[in-house]
Amino acid sequence: MSMSALGVSTGFMVGCCVLAQIARKVAGRLLKEGLVPVLVNEAIAAAELCACCFELIIIADNFGVAAYAVFLFILTVWWGKVWGDASACPYTHMEDLLEGKISLREVALRTWAELMGGCCVYRIVQVFWWFEFAETHKGRAFEECSADLQVHPYVGAVIEGIATLLCRLASKSLTETGPRFSSIIDSFIGTSLVVAAFNFSGGYFNPVLATALKWGCNGHTNLEHIIVYWIGACVGAVLSVPLFRVPIIRQYLIREDLVKKEN
Template sequence: MSMTSLGISTGFMIGYCVLAQTARRLAKRFVDREGIVPTLINEAIAAAELCACCFELIIVADNFGVAAYAVFLFMLTVWWGKVWGDASACPYTHMVDLVEGKTSLKEVALRTWAELMGGCCVYRIVQVFWWFEFAETHKGRAFEDCNADLQVHPYLGAAIEGFATLLCRLASKALSEKEPKFSSIIDSFIGTSLVVAAFNYSGGYFNPVLATALKWGCRGHTNVEHIIVYWIGACVGALLSVPIYRVPLVRRFLVGEQKEKEE
């Protein structure tokens, strides 16, 4: 494939990141900062940005390989860590907050709904862009049937998504606590590495909203299997990170000391 096609994919992702950042600034300027509404808007914008870029990353992976995919994903993850603020575009982060007593069930449900709306609705924008076929890699992609990335048994896929999500969460917690130099870059590198490791097995989504926006209803798994792998698997892994991180042996390994603060 030509470098022109890669350049067009790059341009789309950069363009959408600029669009999303503009939307965030406009929302901050015109939306009342009180209440849950600005939070939901930011979650929807972040989820739309995440899914739009990852739709295009599918094109990159299919035509230029997993290495190119990993480089783009790493750079995007670093960027998102700097601009998203309190948004996560991922439901299990709010579930973890609920378990830790930092939020309410109502807010978890509303944030998840906003993320699903942003992530799923953005496909129409991506589809129109693909329909124009500016790049040869976009030919026929706008309306073709999608195929699932799950290449293993659904229960194994759920275990892979769950275990990798657990590792991601533990790494993020440890980095947040220790705050080493370039912690956001280290966190992005760990996340990207785990995605690449799981890429040929479950797809390496580690985010229920992202998986649903990109792969719901695709050939290769049923809707129930999709929920088991990408929702139950990932969410269980994230929730398990809460008690596991409190285990003294785990804490000594990750942060070099026992947790002294009483829960």
């Protein structure tokens, strides 16, 4: 494939990030307080995430997993800097619920906002693909999608669950210890786990992302999709909350004696 096609994909993702950042700025000026701006920011983040990941599928299919990983790593670092409190991922709110930070109602509303943002943005992506600015987009706008699940659904759920658990434990330990370049380290860990699971479950580790990209695709039923990408990932994330409090795990993840000396 030509480099011009890669340039088109890169330009599309950059454009999505720029538009999302503008939308965040506008929302920040118009909506000052309350739950509404929180929901709007979650919807914007989810739309940005899913739009870019639709294009990452094109890159993975045509330029390989290595190119996909590089772009995903850069995007993840960027999102970590600009999203603020938004996560575009429902299980982070479930974790907050377990820790008593938010209510069940807010979890449901944030999840709804993320699903709306993530699923609705596909129409924009579809129109862009329909113009076929690059050879890699030919026929992609209206083709039937296929699932990334290459293993038994229960195995896929375990993979998504364990990888999500590891991602969340890593994020919690980095947040608590606060090393230099923690966001870059976190992005590297997450990207590495995505690549490791890529040929098995797709490595989504985010129910909203998986639903926006692969709901109803050939290769798994809707129930199997829920088992793998919702139950698997959410159980893994929720388990990270009590496991992170277990002394032996904390001792392994965090050298608390060093943290106290640094503080």
